[in-house]
Amino acid sequence: MEALTVADVGVERFNNDHQRLLFYIIEFNRLAERFHERKPLEEEWDPIDAIFPRLEKYTQEHFQAEEELMRQHKYPLLEQHIEQHQQLIRHLQQLKMDVTNRQAAAITRLESFLLDWLTTHINQDDRQYQGCFQLAETRRISERALFNEMIAADQLQRLIDLSASNVVLLDLRTESEQEEGIIWGSRLFPCDHNLINRQDTEPFRRSFNARFKPDLFDPDLWYVLICRSGPRAAIALEQFQQHNLQACELIGGIQEWLRQALPLVGKEQAR
Numbered sequence: 105m106e107a108l109t110v111a112d113v114g115v116e117r118f119n120n121d122h123q124r125l126l127f128y129i130i131e132f133n134r135l136a137e138r139f140h141e142r143k144p145l146e147e148e149w150d151p152i153d154a155i156f157p158r159l160e161k162y163t164q165e166h167f168q169a170e171e172e173l174m175r176q177h178k179y180p181l182l183e184q185h186i187e188q189h190q191q192l193i194r195h196l197q198q199l200k201m202d203v204t205n206r207q208a209a210a211i212t213r214l215e216s217f218l219l220d221w222l223t224t225h226i227n228q229d230d231r232q233y234q235g236c237f238q239l240a241e242t243r244r245i246s247e248r249a250l251f252n253e254m255i256a257a258d259q260l261q262r263l264i265d266l267s268a269s270n271v272v273l274l275d276l277r278t279e280s281e282q283e284e285g286i287i288w289g290s291r292l293f294p295c296d297h298n299l300i301n302r303q304d305t306e307p308f309r310r311s312f313n314a315r316f317k318p319d320l321f322d323p324d325l326w327y328v329l330i331c332r333s334g335p336r337a338a339i340a341l342e343q344f345q346q347h348n349l350q351a352c353e354l355i356g357g358i359q360e361w362l363r364q365a366l367p368l369v370g371k372e373q374a375r
């Protein structure tokens with residue numbers, strides 16, 4: 105049998121459930137293989153019967169959890185998805201009855217039903233909800249960051265992973281600091297800074313104010329302001345807010361980013 109794979113649906117808990125189903129399917133296929141050529145003996149039906157309680161428990165818990173999350177996120181294909189779950193449940197009940205009636209042909213039908221569950225339902229239908237949930241997660245992180253005027257490094261990494269399209273990472277450090285590495289996809293906005301006496305924020309303030317033109321920024325986007333450890337981003341944030349631009353600081357700047365072992369890339373990967 106070809107190696108079976110299960111798609112990433114973007115929700116860890118559901119990915120784990122799907123892996124469990126994949127495990128049941130592989131085990132069942134191994135068991136059923138010997139009955140391609142012959143009928144099971146009376147005592148050989150027991151392990152075949154045993155798959156049904158497992159699958160029934162799985163459908164109850166997993167389908168309910170998926171539907172609940174879809175409802176919360178107002179997933180537009182909710183009704184269709186519930187109907188697909190119902191169909192799987194009905195089909196499973198029918199196969200259970202056939203197995204209980206000791207119809208040998210039901211074993212191969214159950215094998216292909218399970219395979220279809222994986223390749224059609226999980227790898228296609230379940231995958232469709234990924235975008236909806238990810239959009240909701242992006243919105244939740246963004247709203248919280250804008251409200252707090254700050255975003256934590258791990259939350260920013262999550263937004264990058266989610267390819268949040270309305271977020272711009274703005275790197276305010278000096279050119280030489282940016283040379284040492286930037287956060288993937290940052291926009292470079294290098295400003296001078298007193299690198300010998302970092303307490304002295306005046307050179308930065310002057311340089312930033314000279315470069316900062318509100319028209320260069322889009323009020324529909326929001327900006328994550330990044331410096332080495334925070335103070336420069338805080339100065340820039342005041343300006344953004346004065347011009348009604350949406351922005352927040354990266355908490356602890358690049359120092360905190362590195363402390364959390366998050367990756368930096370070369371300047372050529374700037375946007």
Ligand SMILES: [Fe+2]
Nearest residue numbers: 118170226230
């Ligand atoms: Fe699922």
Ligand SMILES: [Fe+2]
Nearest residue numbers: 170189225230
């Ligand atoms: Fe589903």
